[in-house]
Amino acid sequence: MSIIGSSTLTSIDSESAQSLDMGMASSIAPTFSPLYQQIKGLLTHSLQSGEWKPGELIPSEIELAARFKVSQGTVRKAIDELSAENLVVRRQGKGTFVATHNEARSQFRFLRLQPDQGERSYPENKIIEVRRLRAPADVARLLDLKSGESVVFLRRVQSFSGVPTILEELWLPGSIFKGLTMERLNAYKGPMYALFESEFGTHMIRASEAIRAVCADEVAAQLLGIELGQPLLSVERISFTYGDRAVELRRGWYLTLAHHYRNELS
Amino acid sequence: MSIIGSSTLTSIDSESAQSLDMGMASSIAPTFSPLYQQIKGLLTHSLQSGEWKPGELIPSEIELAARFKVSQGTVRKAIDELSAENLVVRRQGKGTFVATHNEARSQFRFLRLQPDQGERSYPENKIIEVRRLRAPADVARLLDLKSGESVVFLRRVQSFSGVPTILEELWLPGSIFKGLTMERLNAYKGPMYALFESEFGTHMIRASEAIRAVCADEVAAQLLGIELGQPLLSVERISFTYGDRAVELRRGWYLTLAHHYRNELS
DNA sequence: CAGTGGTCTAGACCACGCT
DNA sequence: GCGTGGTCTAGACCACTGC
Numbered sequence: 001m002s003i004i005g006s007s008t009l010t011s012i013d014s015e016s017a018q019s020l021d022m023g024m025a026s027s028i029a030p031t032f033s034p035l036y037q038q039i040k041g042l043l044t045h046s047l048q049s050g051e052w053k054p055g056e057l058i059p060s061e062i063e064l065a066a067r068f069k070v071s072q073g074t075v076r077k078a079i080d081e082l083s084a085e086n087l088v089v090r091r092q093g094k095g096t097f098v099a100t101h102n103e104a105r106s107q108f109r110f111l112r113l114q115p116d117q118g119e120r121s122y123p124e125n126k127i128i129e130v131r132r133l134r135a136p137a138d139v140a141r142l143l144d145l146k147s148g149e150s151v152v153f154l155r156r157v158q159s160f161s162g163v164p165t166i167l168e169e170l171w172l173p174g175s176i177f178k179g180l181t182m183e184r185l186n187a188y189k190g191p192m193y194a195l196f197e198s199e200f201g202t203h204m205i206r207a208s209e210a211i212r213a214v215c216a217d218e219v220a221a222q223l224l225g226i227e228l229g230q231p232l233l234s235v236e237r238i239s240f241t242y243g244d245r246a247v248e249l250r251r252g253w254y255l256t257l258a259h260h261y262r263n264e265l266s
Numbered sequence: 267m268s269i270i271g272s273s274t275l276t277s278i279d280s281e282s283a284q285s286l287d288m289g290m291a292s293s294i295a296p297t298f299s300p301l302y303q304q305i306k307g308l309l310t311h312s313l314q315s316g317e318w319k320p321g322e323l324i325p326s327e328i329e330l331a332a333r334f335k336v337s338q339g340t341v342r343k344a345i346d347e348l349s350a351e352n353l354v355v356r357r358q359g360k361g362t363f364v365a366t367h368n369e370a371r372s373q374f375r376f377l378r379l380q381p382d383q384g385e386r387s388y389p390e391n392k393i394i395e396v397r398r399l400r401a402p403a404d405v406a407r408l409l410d411l412k413s414g415e416s417v418v419f420l421r422r423v424q425s426f427s428g429v430p431t432i433l434e435e436l437w438l439p440g441s442i443f444k445g446l447t448m449e450r451l452n453a454y455k456g457p458m459y460a461l462f463e464s465e466f467g468t469h470m471i472r473a474s475e476a477i478r479a480v481c482a483d484e485v486a487a488q489l490l491g492i493e494l495g496q497p498l499l500s501v502e503r504i505s506f507t508y509g510d511r512a513v514e515l516r517r518g519w520y521l522t523l524a525h526h527y528r529n530e531l532s
Numbered sequence: 533c534a535g536t537g538g539t540c541t542a543g544a545c546c547a548c549g550c551t
Numbered sequence: 552g553c554g555t556g557g558t559c560t561a562g563a564c565c566a567c568t569g570c
Contacts, residue, residue, distance in 0.1 A: 093567035212522035359548035
């Protein structure tokens with residue numbers, strides 16, 4: 001059964017359309033999907049469209065249940081999944097909020113490098129370079145752009161306790177990140193994703209990384225203050241916003257003499 | 267309400283040592299925990315004790331509900347969490363099974379290295395060395411052993427399409443891995459964790475890795491067929507079985523010329 | 533106090549896998 | 552056909568938050 005335009009819950013109807021996943025009436029496969037998945041899709045759509053912004057309170061389970069004409073339990077299951085995917089945050093007694101990077105809780109979600117000894121801390125941030133370029137072929141492909149489209153290129157160095165440790169190059173779609181200047185970036189403390197979210201309305205929800213060991217080239221050696229050829233952790237990341245849309249390509253080189261990349265396998 | 271002492275319930279497992287978790291009648295700090303969490307604890311205990319072994323079918327939700335005198339929904343929520351933690355696998359129409367490493371599904375759960383291009387495949391495995399030693403201090407500390415206790419030391423090389431790519435050294439508690447010989451290891455195809463589970467009754471449920479970039483030392487260079495000083499991905503892993511007991515220390519050196527370590531951040 | 537999410541129940545029906 | 556897990560409902564009460 002579909003929640004779209006249907007009030008009665010028929011049972012024989014296994015041929016129901018779910019018209020939200022791809023947006024319009026793509027139709028081809030009936031592809032039955034449970035009610036709570038359809039609800040989840042509607043909620044995701046509201047997040048994606050900006051109807052509810054990061055940090056905001058979304059309607060209560062009871063209200064959503066009334067709005068969609070389903071039971072509270074069904075809405076609950078939909079929200080449970082969104083919560084498991086870090087799209088929303090539940091707070092007992094208060095409500096359910098749209099996830100945001102402007103929180104202590106998520107400070108380290110996308111920063112996996114940590115000191116071998118001692119407490120985790122957030123590194124100082126120094127922007128080296130900001131430029132607008134035409135997307136090289138490889139960047140365009142990874143960001144789903146046409147080759148030659150406008151992109152923002154950004155280079156920065158991050159330091160722990162004054163020791164340069166991370167060199168990063170970022171490529172961002174120019175159409176989204178208009179007016180990104182070195183001043184705005186250097187003025188910002190904390191995760192860059194928080195800035196992207198606040199200033200450019202782009203909330204990152206997940207990322208995929210490819211990690212390798214490489215030798216420091218001249219640029220890296222100079223900026224990190226090490227010798228040419230020293231081993232560095234190469235981390236290539238593609239980040240996605242709502243709807244699995246790639247909106248950032250990031251290439252990092254991590255100095256792992258006193259730090260390591262921590263990964264929990266489960 | 268607590269399921270402990272609520273009634274006679276069940277029979278054999280009244281020994282279920284979980285009673286330390288809460289004290290109903292005991293005044294000050296009851297430390298209330300939800301029913302489904304208590305159920306989850308009991309189920310985990312059955313897994314840990316070996317009452318249900320990897321690959322086996324556990325009792326149905328209805329039977330467990332009757333046994334614990336709770337509703338099916340409560341058992342369901344407990345099992346949902348175990349399923350999310352990969353301790354059990356649900357199969358509609360068949361039942362719920364104890365998770366096992368002897369499955370195609372979990373082949374790559376603990377093998378994050380994959381080719382830059384082409385399909386993932388499982389590497390060939392060559393055991394170089396197996397020895398029984400007394401645990402060095404650092405190993406003992408990480409495995410929660412006393413310094414000098416018996417450990418099994420193991421060195422192997424894994425190759426993709428004939429190209430040596432992974433060098434690994436493993437440290438295992440001698441008390442658990444008795445009779446681990448090079449023959450048994452070389453005879454085994456597939457993940458080592460499947461062998462550990464089948465032959466030694468030790469099922470790994472999670473692991474924690476620290477990743478760095480290092481230079482190849484003489485041993486690594488020789489075994490991987492590369493030059494001294496070439497960059498390698500250093501991966502130090504501690505693996506845990508039920509009850510968060512550390513039972514493996516693994517140090518790996520990965521050649522990342524045609525492969526990369528893949529990590530999904532979410 | 534009212535409103536929120538969190539837990540628990542009982543019962544119904546569905547989709548699936550097997551026999 | 553039967554038993555399994557999967558979905559959905561309606562209603563109850565609890566725990567937490569803030570007014």
